[in-house]
Amino acid sequence: MQLRLKAVLAAIALCLLGAGCQHHERVFAVQLKNLPPPRAGSLRPQPGPKARLRLTKTATASALVDINHASPAAMARLGLNRKEIAEILRGRPYRTKRALLSRGLLSPEQYAQLRTRIIAHRRP
DSSP: OHHHHHHHHHHHHHHHHTTTOHHHHHHHHHHHHTSOOOOTTTTSOOOOHHHHHHHHHHHTGGGSEETTTOOHHHHHHTTOOHHHHHHHHHTOOOSSTTHHHHTTSSOHHHHHHHTTTEEOOOOO
């Protein structure tokens, strides 16, 4: 019984070390040969969701409205009324776009709608 156990363990050890397991190597090689050839350009890694998000943000960065330097007409295109635009212009400059919410210039609902369309840059 112990001899049989030792023989099985030795066979497993040899298989794990690679000796005597050519059958698995042949099967794997056949599986690789049967795969269709890769399409042109498909070997490049595809961007994940974060990379796509990053590309989207940089692509639309030019479309963002800078609340520190935007004209009243640009702010009106965001859907703000004249009173809100006047208050925003009077309170310039802003450190962050969230300052519009913390100073009470926009309601939380308005800020939620506008936060992806505005930015607050402070130019020297």
